[in-house]
Amino acid sequence: MFILTRIFPALLGLFLPLLAPAQVMNDPASQKLVLTILDNIYNLEFSEADGLIKQLQVRYPHHPVGPVLRATQIELQHIPLSDNKAASAQFAQAVDQGMQLARRMLDKNEKDPEAVFFMLTCHSYLASLYNNQGESLKAVGESKKAYDFIRDGFKLVDKNSDFYFTTGLYNYYVERYPIEHPIVKPIMFFFADGNMAKGLQQMDVAAQRGLFMRTVANYYLAHIQLKYESNPAKAVAYSNYLIDKFPANPLFTMIYAEALLLSGRYSEARPYVQRLKQMPGKLVPLAVSTFSGLLAEMADKKDKEAAEFYEAALRLPVNVTYTKEYQAFAYAGLARIASRARDRKKADMYYKKVLAIAQYKSLIREARAY
Template identity: 50%
Template sequence: MKRNILLFKGNTSKIKNSILAHFLQFFLFLFAFCFVSPTAHTQILYDIPTQNLVLEAIDHIYNYEFGEVEPVARQIRAKYPNHPVNSMLKAMQLQWQYLPVKDNKGVSGQYLSLLHDCLAKAKVLEKNEKTRPEAAFFSMAGHGYIALMHNYNGDKLKAVSEAKQAYDYVMEGFKYMDKNPEFYFSSGLYNYYVIRYPEDHPIVKPMLFFFKDGNREEGLRQMDVAARKGVFTRTESAFYLARIFLKHELRYERAGVYLASLTQKYPNNPIFLMKYTEALLLLNKYEEAKPYLERLTKRTDKFFPIIWRTFEGLIQEKHLKNDQEAVKFYQAALRQSYDDEYTKEYHAFSYAGLARIALRAGDRKKAIGYYKKVEELAEYKALLKEAKDFFR
C-alpha cells in the first residue's frame, strides 16, 4: 500500500479528537526515545577520530556525566562548525539532563531552538545528493523530537504536521539501510509498530490504507541489527527493543539481557536502571532486583518516587506476601501526579496491585474501580489482559 499525502491536506478540524490522538500517537511511537543519537554519513563517516569523539560525547550523556560533554563537543565543533551533529548533541544533552525537558520552561525553549537549528543545517546537506542520507537522518530526528514536544504540550495539530515530515524521512531511510546500519533502527521501528499499533488501537486501522506495509518480526530483527551493528543508534536500539519486549511481547528475559548490558555500561543512568529493575521484578527475580531498587530509592526528585514506590509495592505484594504494606506503597505512588511519558504505566501497575489486593480481601466493588483505572491508563499488554480477564 502506498501512503497518500492527501491524508494530511484535509480539514483536520473535522477529524474526531479521539482518532487524531491515536493517529498522532502512532507516529510518535516512531520517535519516542528513538533518535537521540546523531550520525553523519559523508564527512564524519570517513573521519574515524571524529566518530570516536561523537561516541565519547554520547557515552558521557547516557552516563549522566554532563560536565564531561562540552570539552569533547568543542573539538567536534572546531572541525565541523556548521554540522547538524553539534545542535543534536546539545539537544540530546538537554533532554537527558533536564528530563523531562518539556516540564522545564527555562530549558525547553533552548531545546526547540537547537532542534530547529539542526533542521536548518540538515537542509543545507539535503541539497547535495551525496549528503542526502546524512540530511535525512538529522531531519527525521529533528522533526520527530519537535513533534513530541508539541504533543506533550497539547498542540496536536502542530505535532501532526511535524510527525508527517518526520514520516517522509523514515520512508526515505528504507533506501539507506544497506549503506548504513543506523537506518535499520528507524526502518525496524516502523515495520514493527505499523503492525503492532493498530492491533492495540483498532480505531486507527482505517487510516493505515495510506501507509507502507510492515512486518512485525522483520522490524524486531532490523532493530536487533542496529543494536549490534549500529554505531550511533546502538544504545537506543537496545533500549527500545527492551521496552518493546516488556510492553508488548512479554518476553522479559530478552528485555533483561538488553537492559543488563545498558545498566552495566551506563551505571549512572536512572532510566536504564528503572527499566532493568522492572524487568527483574516481572521475571520474579526479587532478590536480584533489590540492590538496583535500593539505588532507585535514593532518587527523591522528579517522578522517581512513583517508580520505586510502585516497585516496593510489587515486592511487598508478590514476594513478601504483605498486602498491608503493599497498599501503603501503591497508594503513596498514586498520590504523586504521573508523567505521560515516563510514569503513567506505573500508576497502572499500582492500580492493578490494589485491585488484586481488594479481590483477596473480598471487596469486588473496589477491584472494579481499580481495574477501570488500569484500563484507562495501561498500555502494557500484560496489565490490559489482566483487567480484561477480570471484566470478562
C-alpha cells in the same frame, strides 16, 4: 498518528570536513569523540558532554551534529522536558539549528544518508516535543515530515547498520499503532505497510551491531517487550546492556528493575530498586514506590506494606510519557490485595482504574480476566 519519540542521533560519525567535498565515512577520531559525548549524555555526565560538544562545534561549525547532540543533552538533562518551558525553548532552538544545517547538506546532495538521518532526527525530536506538550496537530505535522525521511532510510540499511533501527521501528509501529488505536486506521493507507516480526528483527540488528544506535535500540526493544510483547525476559536481556554501560541513568535503571520484577526475579531487582532511591529526577519517586510495592507484595508476601507503597505511589505526580504505567501497576496491586481479602467490590473498582489507564498488554489481560 504514528509518532517517533526520543530518537537519538545515529550516523553521527559520518562527518563532512570543512575543506573537503567528500564525506569522511570512517574517521576513527571523530567517531570516538561523538561516542564519548553520547556516553557522557546517557550517563548524565553533562558537564563533560558540554565541553566536548563545544569542541565538536568549533571543528564542524556547518554540520548538524553539534546542535543535535546539544538537543539530546538538553532533553536528558531536563526530563521530563515538557515540564520546563525554558529548556523546551532551548531544545527547539537547537533542533531548528540542526535542521537548517542538515537542509543545506540536502541542497547539495538530496541522497546524502547523513543529511537524511539528521532531518529524520530533527523532525522526530519536534514531533516528540509537541506530542508531550499536547500540541497534537503540530506533532502530526512533524511526524509526516519525518515519514519522508524514514522512507529514504529504507534504502540505506545496507550502507550502515544503524539504519536498521529507524527502519525496524517503522515496520513495527506502523502495524502496531493502528491495532492499539483503531481510530487512525482510515488514514493509514497513506503509509507503506510494515511487518512487526521483521521490525523486531531489524531493531535487534541495530541493538547488536549498531555503532551509534545501539543504546537507543536496546532501550526501545526493552520497552516494546514489556509493553506489547509481554516478554519481560527479553526486556531483561536488552536492558542489561543499558544498566551495565550507564549505571547512573535513572531511566535505564527503572526499565531494568521493572523487567526483573515482571520476570519474577525479585532478589535481583531489589538492589536496583535501592539504587533508584539514591538517584535524582522527578520520575524516580513514583517508580520507587511502585517497585517497592511489587517487592513487598510478590517477594515478601506482605500485603499491608505493599498497599501502603501502592497508595503512596498513587499520591505522586504522574508523567504520561514515562510513569503513567506505574500508576496502573499500583492500581493492579491494590486490586490483587483486595481480591485476596475477598473484597470483590474494591478489586473491581481498582481493576476498572487499571483498564482506564493501562497500556501494557499483560496488565490489560489481568484486569479483564478478573
